[in-house]
Amino acid sequence: MLAVARSLILSVFGVVCMAFALAHWGEPATAEERTGWLYQRFGDQGVVYGMLAMGGLMLLSGIVSLIRHRGRQKAHERAMEIAQDPARHVPEAPVQAKAPPDPKKGALLVGLVFLAFGLGWSVYYVRDTLQALAAGAPLVSYSWWKTLIGPFVAAMGLFYVLVRPGTLEGVKHMTPGERVGFLVFVSLGLAAGLGLLFWLSAQAEAYGYLS
Numbered sequence: 001m002l003a004v005a006r007s008l009i010l011s012v013f014g015v016v017c018m019a020f021a022l023a024h025w026g027e028p029a030t031a032e033e034r035t036g037w038l039y040q041r042f043g044d045q046g047v048v049y050g051m052l053a054m055g056g057l058m059l060l061s062g063i064v065s066l067i068r069h070r071g072r073q074k075a076h077e078r079a080m081e082i083a084q085d086p087a088r089h090v091p092e093a094p095v096q097a098k099a100p101p102d103p104k105k106g107a108l109l110v111g112l113v114f115l116a117f118g119l120g121w122s123v124y125y126v127r128d129t130l131q132a133l134a135a136g137a138p139l140v141s142y143s144w145w146k147t148l149i150g151p152f153v154a155a156m157g158l159f160y161v162l163v164r165p166g167t168l169e170g171v172k173h174m175t176p177g178e179r180v181g182f183l184v185f186v187s188l189g190l191a192a193g194l195g196l197l198f199w200l201s202a203q204a205e206a207y208g209y210l211s
Contacts, residue, residue: 118154155189
């Protein structure tokens with residue numbers, strides 16, 4: 001159930017992100033957005049394109065995860081049917097078994113993706129905010145969740161890269177030691193995000209935005 005909930009949450013975030021982008025379609029870029037790479041590369045709709053791409057990726061990831069979970073559930077249901085009434089099922093011809101995929105390699109790949117996304121998000125977001133402050137934009141706003149998401153996702157990436165849990169099914173299926181490591185990296189990610197938030201507030205104050 002945890003895997004299904006995670007997939008649904010990811011899909012919902014993707015839909016919300018895409019809906020937010022579509023709601024702002026055609027609007028001119030704000031002063032803060034004009035300092036970013038997306039505006040310089042794609043013009044007024046650069047941020048909208050970025051939100052659409054990010055939402056689409058999250059929605060696609062959630063749907064693929066749900067499909068994979070449904071496939072595993074069907075295989076489990078079939079195995080239960082065979083166990084309850086083996087006479088009704090004709091044994092299939094034996095096939096050469098394939099070596100199961102190494103979950104630690106999957107954890108490493110997931111960790112690298114998370115780490116790249118978290119660091120990329122933080123660098124892009126912090127750079128744009130600092131550029132807006134330095135340019136003297138009339139209004140520079142930053143939300144706590146946009147500041148926290150980068151360090152938090154990067155910390156999750158470090159967890160999967162360094163700890164490499166033997167499962168990608170969620171915390172419930174991890175060993176006690178892996179759960180402890182998960183909690184440690186969650187705490188580090190939140191702490192890093194809060195530190196970044198306070199640092200941005202100090203920068204805004206230094207530029208006279210909070211005085």
